Amino acid sequence: MADDEQKSAELAAWCEAMTKLLALPLDQADSAEIITNLRILARQMELVGDFPLDDREEPAPQFRA
Amino acid sequence: MSFDPVHATAGDIARAVKNGEVSARDVTMRALARIKEQNGSLNAFTHVGEERALRQAAAIDAARAQGRSLGQLAGVPFAVKNLFDVEGLVTLAGSKINRDNAPAFADACLVRRLKDAGAILLGALNMGEYAYDFTGENVHCGASRNPHDAGHMTGGSSGGSAAAVAAGMVPIALGSDTNGSIRVPASLCGLFGLKPTFGRLSRQGTFPFVASLDHVGPLARSVADLATSYDAMQGPDPADEACAQRPIDPSLPHLERGVQDLRIAVAGDYFRRGGMKECFAAVERIAQALDVSRDVVLPEAGRARAAAFLITASEGAALHLQRLRERPRDFDPAVRDRLFAGAMIPASNIVQAQKFRHWFRRRVATIFNDVDIILAPAAPCRAPLSGQKTMNLDGVEMPVRANLGIFTQPISFIGLPVCTVPVWSEGENLPIGVQVIGPPWREDLVLRVARHLEREGVVRAPVAGG
Numbered sequence: 001m002a003d004d005e006q007k008s009a010e011l012a013a014w015c016e017a018m019t020k021l022l023a024l025p026l027d028q029a030d031s032a033e034i035i036t037n038l039r040i041l042a043r044q045m046e047l048v049g050d051f052p053l054d055d056r057e058e059p060a061p062q063f064r065a
Numbered sequence: 066m067s068f069d070p071v072h073a074t075a076g077d078i079a080r081a082v083k084n085g086e087v088s089a090r091d092v093t094m095r096a097l098a099r100i101k102e103q104n105g106s107l108n109a110f111t112h113v114g115e116e117r118a119l120r121q122a123a124a125i126d127a128a129r130a131q132g133r134s135l136g137q138l139a140g141v142p143f144a145v146k147n148l149f150d151v152e153g154l155v156t157l158a159g160s161k162i163n164r165d166n167a168p169a170f171a172d173a174c175l176v177r178r179l180k181d182a183g184a185i186l187l188g189a190l191n192m193g194e195y196a197y198d199f200t201g202e203n204v205h206c207g208a209s210r211n212p213h214d215a216g217h218m219t220g221g222s223s224g225g226s227a228a229a230v231a232a233g234m235v236p237i238a239l240g241s242d243t244n245g246s247i248r249v250p251a252s253l254c255g256l257f258g259l260k261p262t263f264g265r266l267s268r269q270g271t272f273p274f275v276a277s278l279d280h281v282g283p284l285a286r287s288v289a290d291l292a293t294s295y296d297a298m299q300g301p302d303p304a305d306e307a308c309a310q311r312p313i314d315p316s317l318p319h320l321e322r323g324v325q326d327l328r329i330a331v332a333g334d335y336f337r338r339g340g341m342k343e344c345f346a347a348v349e350r351i352a353q354a355l356d357v358s359r360d361v362v363l364p365e366a367g368r369a370r371a372a373a374f375l376i377t378a379s380e381g382a383a384l385h386l387q388r389l390r391e392r393p394r395d396f397d398p399a400v401r402d403r404l405f406a407g408a409m410i411p412a413s414n415i416v417q418a419q420k421f422r423h424w425f426r427r428r429v430a431t432i433f434n435d436v437d438i439i440l441a442p443a444a445p446c447r448a449p450l451s452g453q454k455t456m457n458l459d460g461v462e463m464p465v466r467a468n469l470g471i472f473t474q475p476i477s478f479i480g481l482p483v484c485t486v487p488v489w490s491e492g493e494n495l496p497i498g499v500q501v502i503g504p505p506w507r508e509d510l511v512l513r514v515a516r517h518l519e520r521e522g523v524v525r526a527p528v529a530g531g
Binding site for chain 1: 262263264277309367371374375376380386389393398401403405407408409411416417418420423426479480506
């Protein structure tokens with residue numbers, strides 16, 4: 001399976017699994033658009049996830065400028 | 066009436082009302098007439114509150130007749146993005162679903178504060194659904210249209226706010242900015258827009274989108290109007306947990322101090338690629354006017370944008386999860402599908418994004434040891450065509466809706482104050498904005514730079530159509 005096909009299959013599996021787990025009433029007609037969005041998110045996740053951060057870096061979402 | 070409130074600044078209106086040159090009622094009537102003339106084609110207002118506005122105008126005229134002192138914004142018309150609570154109105158937040166909610170029982174904090182300064186609320190403004198938008202388009206209410214060319218987008222999500230100010234319906238409007246929703250429409254509609262420091266202005270009484278990133282602020286056609294309205298809205302508010310316990314720090318007294326003592330640099334690297342040439346030319350023009358030749362690099366700005374993107378998708382989805390389950394067909398499909406995907410992001414990625422946010426904030430803070438102001442594009446292009454779905458940036462075709470904020474997202478991610486200034490090029494009927502970015506809590510500096518550029522004629526925000 002080519003890399004791109006494999007990625008598409010993984011994204012489709014991710015979408016299907018999470019749809020069930022979250023009890024989202026997903027219309028199959030919308031899944032292609034959701035998978036497109038997941039592809040974009042996956043790129044951002046890779047960018048952020050790759051960055052080395054100290055274990056003690058503050059994770060609190062409450063933010064002070 | 067010789068006084069022309071449509072083209073006047075808020076400052077001019079307040080002065081004219083105070084000295085009796087015009088009544089608050091006449092100003093309000095003229096603004097209401099302007100809305101009637103323009104709103105059919107521009108779709109900026111989703112509600113016009115004529116009765117309330119005239120009642121308040123009468124109260125201001127009566128106060129003047131009795132010799133009582135009037136506020137800084139006496140008789141100045143304003144309007145708010147329809148995610149602000151307005152007493153007696155349902156807070157739509159651009160959605161169909163919220164139409165089923167009860168009307169707000171009180172005004173939002175900032176609406177109250179502007180009213181206390183004498184400003185007169187004319188109504189509520191169109192916006193992208195639940196603020197998850199950079200286009201100003203809305204499937205339920207229709208798109209807001211760019212007053213400088215109605216065939217083009219206003220930008221979003223505060224699209225109605227920008228359209229109302231650019232069309233001369235009101236001199237001041239309030240918007241919200243999670244990732245660029247004040248700065249992008251200010252850029253596309255040729256306005257000054259202030260996104261204050263995160264936590265500076267109270268969000269009490271506004272419908273949320275991403276609590277850890279949401280800001281609120283004004284759009285206007287003059288820098289003094291931005292400063293006056295911003296000053297009137299400052300102050301701690303225990304009803305908003307994120308609102309800082311800081312005293313009011315007036316910006317207006319500093320506005321004319323010029324830029325001689327300021328160290329200014331252009332944001333390099335990430336902020337010099339990924340846009341059309343006009344956005345970089347606009348930054349260059351501002352840099353030349355300020356005699357700036359220095360670049361600074363905000364490290365890992367691309368990752369900062371990615372982290373803001375993830376937090377937005379995830380927090381936004383968490384906010385709307387129950388509505389997504391119960392009423393998926395009542396969302397704008399473009400918003401719903403992004404929220405569906407956002408709900409599926411693993412928690413570990415969000416924790417990493419929040420940790421990265423603190424890392425990025427510290428790194429950028431060190432840059433502000435050496436500079437006072439950073440310049441960057443506000444949008445990657447002039448206003449796209451209304452309905453346009455994709456655009457080509459640096460040879461890559463990408464969705465308009467998600468990418469008009471590529472230069473604003475890394476900045477709001479760490480809550481820095483920004484004033485967007487509008488740049489016009491000869492032969493072009495559409496403007497483009499530049500972000501004037503300051504260190505935390507230094508709105509006074511970004512407004513000073515904007516005012517200097519305005520005074521020198523480098524930037525301007527005319528009423529559309531002259």
